[in-house]
Structures are given as structure tokens and as C-alpha cells.
Amino acid sequence: MVSQLHYHSSFLVSLACLIILFEIPPCLGSLEDYTACNKQFKCGTITAGFPFWGDYRPESCGHPKLLLNCSGSNTTMEIMNIKYRVLSLNSGTQTLRIAREDYLNGTCPSEVSSSTTLDDELFDYGPDYRNLILHYGCPANSFLGTTIPGHFSCTIDGTTNRDAYAALDESAATPYLCSKKVVVPILPIVTSSQDFTNFSKVEEALRRGFNVKRKVGSEECNECMGSNGACGYDSSSNQTTCYCKDQSSGSRTCSPSGSSPLVNFRNAKFSLVFSFVLIFTIIVIVFICKMFLRKVRLREIDQHVEEFIRNQELLVTKRYTYSDVKKMTKAFADKVGQGGYGAVYQGQLEDGRLVAVKVLRESKENGDEFMNEVASISRTSHVNVVSLLGFSYHGKKKRALIYEFMSNGSLDKFIYNKGPSDRLEWKTLYEIVTGIARGLEYLHRGCSTRILHFDIKPHNILLDENFCPKISDFGLAKLCKRDDSAVSIIGTRGTIGYIAPEVFCRNFGKVSYKSDVYSYGMMICEMVGIRKDTNVRISDATSEAYFPHYIYKRLEVGKEIRLDGVITEEDEEISRKIILVSLWCIQTNPSERPTMSKVVEMLEGSLQSLQLPPMPFLSSPPRSPTSGLHYSISSSSKSQSIEKGTTIH
Template sequence: MIIIFCFVSLILSCHSATTDNVSMNNCPESFGCPALPPFKYPFYNVMDTRCGLIKVNCTSKGGEIQLGGGWYEIVNKDEGHNTVIISNKTFEDLVKKNSCEALMNNFTSPSPSPLLYSISIFPLITLFKCTENLTIAQQRDIYFEQHNYRSHYRCKDYKFYYNHLNETVPSDLPPTCQVVQLPVRFLSSPGLDETNIFSLLSSEFQFELTPSCHNCHTKGGPCHIDNEHFQCLNAKKETQGRKLIKILVTVLGISFGVGFVTLSVVIILCFRRKIKMRKDAKYNVKVEMFLKNHEFLVPKRYSYAQVEKITSSFKVKLGKGGFGTVYKGVLRNQNQVAVKVLNEVKSNGEDFINEVASVGRTSHVNIVSLMGFCLEGRQRALIYEFMPNGSLERFINNQGSSSSSQLIGWEKLHQIAIGIARGLEYLYRGCSTRILHFDIKPHNILLDDDFCPKISDFGMAKLFREKESKIFVSHMRGTPGYIAPEIFSRSFGEISHKSDVYSYGMMILEMVGGRKNIEVGVDNTSEIYFPHWIYKKVELHDEQLGLNEIVSEEENKTARKMIIVGLWCIQTNPLTRPSITKVLEMLEGDVASLEIPPKPYISSPSRCVGSPSTDSLHPYGYST
């Protein structure tokens, strides 16, 4: 390829260019008029008829420029660009008299023929000159009002619509209307009155030249007009052979570049695929080894083809997040399921193993059931029982529009809190291997038809033997706003099942308050951090808790009980927090027997600080 490219380049260098011996007059490089910067091509002095395209007549006060058949006074000229400010005295007189004749014709500046340059007038105002028609007058007024043309002016048999801030022309302009564009004063000019069209108009306007003969200049010659015909003087002419060779060189160069880029991309993709396959193989070996060692514990295994059939080729999507997508499915026995399809390998399979190992070995009414899983090459999926009422979060985080008690009632809310506590007690005491969840929050609590709560999403869970007193974690686990202090720093204490108790307490307080514990949208700064705000109510034995929809003394007692339990659970020192068994006793006992706990000494967050929102998370652990 390189040899061919060099050979063609050598041939190209051997071809000489011929020149056209067309002669031209001895034109000056520039000329000047009094009080104006020098003029250069394509402007020319009226005395040098073959030196340019646009005629200029110098006067004692400055100069005039000819556009079409009319002359315009030159007000000013840019030093370095072909931008000229000119004035139309006839138009100026009509404007001063508020004459309708100023509005009758579209203000255009004819270009020479053939078209060698274009002229853009700036600034402009666009008017729509419409013939008076009483039958459609109201409909037309509505049309222009919808297109943001609010002002209008009647003149003779016409009505003009305009907006000096809008120069657009609608594509569906009524057939009884014509476009009129006129020079307008700059917005910074004094005395502008939008309701008076004549106060907006100006006799001065600016135009900018854009030569159409740019290619002629690049070849070494100026473009010219002679008897209405275009000429490119002293320009180099390419032979037909030279043009063909240039085309050939261009094609070969592009082909070489495309081929090189394509080959590079293929190599990179193959390399990345090889690395990906190695990672997947390492991931699958670890997971397969775990499944083999725990074969009697893990749920049913499905092939990827079976997963496609269960979800009807992934027809109904329930949610999507960073780790995958959740689909609705139906098993052979017609039981509905939620299928979480993972889309990337993460943490060497730790999250997948956690789900299968944790939920797979549990069997409790308050723990979501893992019906099966899929591990086939790079395809991984988890199949859960379907929960029609979604997550608890949708019933408690309602931004103050209504409270959780209004949606499901205080008694049901109390029963949900008890059900979650029983599920946690089962994880800590009912399994042969104890399980810490590490991500208890409303999003991970699912509700069935009867609002029975079930703990879900064990991707962050950790299994440990019953006799272990200390738990070690390699990285931060949980969701901001629910993470226990000891997970941030061991100076607060050791990590244990009390860490889940803390998260449970934060969730209970959200259930009572009907909003997030950290609420930056409230008016009163003291109400931003709900646990501190509600603690003051309880500490002062305030009978009116300030919560929504409490209509009876019994409901007030239920709310107070849940608040006291929640405040005990979020104690900063893990040793001060009750065990989950004690939490159950407190929730099922009499509120009169409950002592008010010490106030947690971690300060409430400021108004400008908040935890990441989980509003968009899907109930099966993914965002929607």
C-alpha cells in the first residue's frame, strides 16, 4: 500500500500546471475615501470598472455604495472585515413621517448576476403583512399569538404582526400574509417602543460580504464579471489527468486509513474479548465450586433458554439498574415470579453467591423466597417469588402528600414492623449459619397481597458461624442514611447483628414519619432530621406527636411505641441498642412499660447535606 502511494505521488509531481494568460487591468491593492478605512477587493472605485464587484463612489463627506440600481450612503466600515454600515435616506424620511409606505415592500438588497456574493442585513425585524379579512381576522390573531407575535399595526388595507425579539418565519404562514423584513435599531438604542413599529425601524443597517468565488481566490486569481459572465483571472488550471490522479491518491489514502483503523479495532476487540472470557471463566469456576459444595442448599437451577421462556422473552420489564434488569415471569405451575437478570460480573461473583447462599438456605414467611437461579456462561439470573405490592418504600416516602398510615393504616404498619423484626430474628437465630443483611431499608422490604413484609436483596449479606462474636468486612456495606456508625469507624464499637438493628431503627422512624429521616424540603430547620425532631416530642411527653392521620388514642399509642423502639435501635453505641428479640418484645408489649432512650449524640445533618436518594430504586434491588 505504501509503495503504491509513493508511486502515485511521484507521477503527480511530474505533471505541470498550465496557466491561463488572461490579462487584467493594473488595479490598486486598495483605495480610500475621506474619513473611512481603506477599501479592498471586491470593492472598487467607480473610476476602475474592472477591479472589483461592488462599486464605491467617494464623496467629500465619505462615500456611497451601489446595491442593485440604488445608491446608499456609507456611514462606517470595519477596518479588518468586509462589513459596512450604510443608510437609505429615502427609507429614513418615510420612517420619520410614520408613513405606511415604509412598511409596504420587503427591504432587500439585490446581488449582481451571476451571483458572486451574498448580503446579510443585520439587525432585522420580521413583519407579516396580512390583507384585512374580517372572516378570518380572529383566527389569524390567535395564530400569531400562538407563534409569539404579540404586537400588531394597521396600515391602509393591511394588518402587520411583529415581535422585535423574534425573527423566525413559521412554515405554515397563512396564505393571506406576506413576509416583510426591514432594518431595525439595536435593542440598546434609546427610545424603543415595541407598540410603535416606527420607533423600532432604522435607516441604517449592516451587511456582510460572503464571496462566492472563494475557490477562484485559492487558485491565485480574483473573480470578475465581464458582460454578465464569470471570470477567474490568472488562476491555475488543472489538466484532466492531474484531476484523475488526485482522485486516485485520495481514494487510496482513505482506503489505507480505513483499513488500518479497522484492523486496529478488530485487534483491540479480540484482546478485550479474550480478557473478558478469562474473567468470566475465573468467575464461573468460583461460583460453580460454591454450588457444588452447597448442592443440597441451593434452589433449582434453570438454563438460560428456560429463563427466556419464563419471562416470555423478557416481555414485561419491572425495573432496571446498574447491575441488571428485573422482569416479570410465570413458572410452569403458573406461579408469578420476578427474574433479576444480572448484566455484569461484579466482585468475583460475591453478590451472586451471597444471594444464592443466603436466601437459598432460608425458609421463613418474612424472607423472600429464591425460586431458582441461572448460571450459563456469561448469563446469570436470580428468580424470586413475585410481590404484587412492591416495596415498602412506595408507601412511606410520599413527600408529605399523604402518610404511610393513611395508605395502609397504623395497625397494619405496626404489623409490618413486627414482621420485619421476626425475619431478622430468623436470620440471626433460626438458621444454622447466621446471616447479617447489611442493607435493611424500605426498598428491600417487599409486600405481598396481604401486606406481609419479606426481607429481600441479600447482595451485601455476610454469613458467619454462630460462635463468632466479631464480624470483619473488607469494604463499606449498606446505603447512606441507614449505615450504623460502627461500620464507618470501629471507634464506635464492633460490627454485629446490632448493625442491622440500627438500620431497622432508621427504617421504623421513616415508617412513622411518612418521609425520609433527612428531609431538606421542610420549612423548619429543626425538622430536617426527623429522629431529633420526634425525640423532642417524646421527651417532653407531647401528646400531639404532629403526625398525619392519627385519629384515635390507640393509634397514638401505636405510633409512640414505634418511635420509642426506633430511637432505641439507632443508639450510637451498639451495646446500648436492644437485640432484635428485645425489639420484638417491645413492639408486642405495652407502650407504658417502655423507657425513653438517651438521645443519639451524633449531630443531625445540616440542610445542605443529604444522603443519596433511593427514590428510583426497584423493589428487587434495582433502580427503575
């Protein structure tokens, strides 16, 4: 039903366009056409009018196939791809006398073409004509000698001394085995075979040509000219049209001479007003159809989501009404954050527990982000994955997800804020990095269904009062079987700067759980190095300086890495360990990245057991946080501003 409505609405839009094109009278163009087509024109020695055109006379004044080519004193035209010389034109009797250009100089043209054929839609043969039949390339023995009238020879198509034969109509004496035959109409000057004894008479007949009578628009044009109009031709409808001085064209005649321009103007004005009223009516109908179509679509989406909710059998996740959501948030009074899918408000349940309520904004998706979030989190139970306590769904505009409240907010504020009070100790950073790794390991291996997050970034990592990290925001998540080595996704999903290369370009490899590993590596690399409060001094920096490459080069030659907050040897060991792990995770080739289980093992193992990975050859594109913050990498000579964090759905 939706597709049918879409078809009908498109049809109405097309109809409105047609009315705009054809219903409004072309008053201005009519006068120009009248002026151009009202008079005859001179072409060579021929004076012509409708249905002919050419030279300064535009195509709208004649039939498209009746073009006269004017060159000096000669006038030519083409009929069925054969060029003819126009010798005379009689507008009163509607006849022309034409002669074939290739036979004006005799019976031996430079190249033998086809027989004469008229376009029966445009011309008829005149009453008096004979068919001159010319045979070329005849064997010499065809004539049993050379005494037969009509026998001649000439050079044809580059071959000399080939016998030829001329006859009237279909002569019984026609030779056999001739290679080519051309029929050329002539006036009845040559009347018998005896006339072929002197070929000058045949050549004169070819030069004098033959008569044809035109058939196009004679009656219609007479009516038009009788009403003081000018004849023209409408190629779109293939019909004769009539151009008038003071009104639109398109009819066969003009208005009586008594009609004043004022009357014509009123008629045109009425037609114009009627057209606009009709167009406006169609636009209103199209708008109503589109609104109805949108309601039907929204109803289908709601049914789809409701069916999903029933199939999920969410026994532990409570469904709330939208009024309950407004009550627990005190009418959305305390906004604590803004994510890619909507605003987050602090609320309180009836038992006193604090909650974070994410109100999803209206989108063009089919409820996918809502279903992804519910389907993903409802399958999880892990200390490093946020808990979904409830949800509300009442149509596309009233959707909310209710989570456990995380008092320290999201990780990004501790990375991008430069205040000393917001700076995390290296030991705390290590616990956060390890906790996120355990959460991702659980999503990839700990559930009965593997969950790929596809949007790991600081904004989606929440911290409780003890800075325990919890992965959140599963709007872009993908569920798959645990043994699937690759997944199929349409388009690109994730946040610019954290998206794995294979997600936006399949030439780098297959999309899999290793894509989350890459995003994790970019995030922890940023946590320990590219922070707004970090002033990394790079003596040989350029505008293209890229932090992972800079760090890699220093690690490769064993140089010290000076990062803010690194005081003790333990801090130094933690920072080096996290950096090495991040470089392993951001390898361009997915097969060279470790699994999250291996990442946890590397983080919990000794620094001495970690090897330096190959240098990633693909650097990440610039990123910008959703909060609008910027950070910079400063050098001794310049500071590079980088934006971060646009989410791609």
C-alpha cells in the same frame, strides 16, 4: 497465567510510550540547539566553547560538570568540590591553566580544605608540574628550631601562631605530628627547598596555578564540526551529540552539505510514519491481550461460581436455563421494578405460580453478589424472608434469580407516594414493622449460620397480598458463625442513609449484627415519620432540622407528636411505640442498641414498659431513593429537600 498476561500487556504499553518519546525525531528542537551551541561565548576574560557552558550558553551545549561561572573579569569553575580560577584556555591544545581560589592570596587560606584531586574522566595533569605540600598545625618542636627552609606560621581555622611547613613533593624533611596536609600542584617555578627562604616565590607559583588537559568529546566534536554541526552533550546518555541545521540531532555528524532540506524532511516523514504504524500495531496487540485476559478472567469466575453451586448441593432450589427464564417472563415483557443489582420482571412457572425474576446486571464483582444471594436465601425458611424458587447462571451476562411473587411490591412505594390510596393504616404499619423484626431475628439467631443482611431499607422489603413483609435482596449479605460477636468486612457496604456508623468508620465500634439493627431503626423511623405524604410542622425548624432529634425533644418534654393518619388512641400508642423502638435501634454506640429479639419483645410489649433512650448524637447523612423520588420536611418558613438511597457495594 492471568498475572503473566497482565505483565506482558503493561510491558507493551510502556514500550509504546518509549517509542513515542524516542522514535519521533525532534526536528524543531535541533535548530534551536544548533543556534545556541554553534558559537563560542565570552566568560570574564576567557573565550570558551564546547565542552564548557555557562552564562547565556545552555547546559545542552556542554558537559554538566564543566560549568563556567562568569563574574566581572574573573572566570571560575568547580572540580571535585574545590573552586578554581580559570586563568587561560587554549581550545587548540585543549588545555586550561587553573589556580586554586583559596591559595591566590598566599599559603595561609582562611580555612584549610582538602588536597587537589582531578576528575580523571574530565582532566589529566599537564606535562610540567610539581606538587607543593603544605603541612599545618605542626608542633613547634617538630622543627628543632626555626632555621629549616619552608617553616612558616599563620592563623588557620581561627587558631593563631600554629607552625606550618611547605615542601616540594614528598620531602624527607617533612615534620611529624602535623594535623593537616594539603597538596597543591604548581608550575615548576619553585625547584628546591632553598626557594622557600623567600615565600614570595611560592606565593607567585600558587597564583600562576598549573595546567590541565581536558578529555571530553575531543574526537567526536571534531567530526561534528567538520560536518558543519554544533557540538553538544546528551546528559541522558552521557555522550557527545551533534546538532545540525536541517536534521535531527543524536548522531556524531551531520549530513553532507549536498543534502537538501526536502530530503531531510522526507526522512523525518518516513520515520514519523513508521513510528505511528509501530505504535498502532502495539496498541492492537495490547487490546487483543486485554480481551484475551478478560476472557480468561471470566472463565475463572464461571468456574468459581460453578464450583460454589456444586458445593451448595441445592436440592430444593431448581436451576433453570436462560431460555427457560425468557420463556417464563415472556421475553422480559413485564418489568415490575429496578433494584441496585438489576431489573425485576414478573413471570409465571409451568405450574401457574407467579414469580419475580431478578436479572442481575453485569458488574465488576467476581460473582459475589450472585453467590451471596443464593447462599443466604437457600439456608432460610421463614414467613418474613422471601423464598428463592430457582436460579439461572450461564456466564456473567446471563444470571437470574427467581423468587416468589409479591403482589404489593416493595415497601418504599407506600412510604414515598403521597396518594391517599397508598397510605397504610397504623395497625398495618405496626404489623409490617413487627414482621420485619421477626425476619431479622430469624436471620440473626434462627439459622444454623448467622446471616447479616447489611442492606435493610424499604426497597428491599416486599409485601404480599396481605401486606405480610418479607426481607429480600441478599447481595451484600455476610455469613458468619452464630457465636461471632464481630465480623470482618472490606470497605463499606450498604445504602447511604441506612448504614450504621461503625460500618463506614471503625472508630464507632465493631461491625456486627447490631449494624442491621441500626438500618432497621432508620427504616422504621422513616416509615412512621419522614414520609412524602407527611407534613411535619416544626415551629423552631432550621435548615439543619433532623427528624429523630425533633421527635426525641418532643418525647422528652412529653409533648404531643402530630403525625398524619393518627386518629385513635390505638394509633397514638402504635406510633409512639414504633418511634421509641426506632430511637433505641439508631443509637450511635452498637452496644447500646437492642438485639432483634429484644426489639420484637418491645414491639409486642406495652408502651408503658418502654423507656426513652439516650439521644443519638450522630445524625444520618442525606438519602435518595433509587426511583429518583424526593421527600421534604416543611416548616413554617422553608422546605428542606432530601435525597435518599444510593447503594454502596
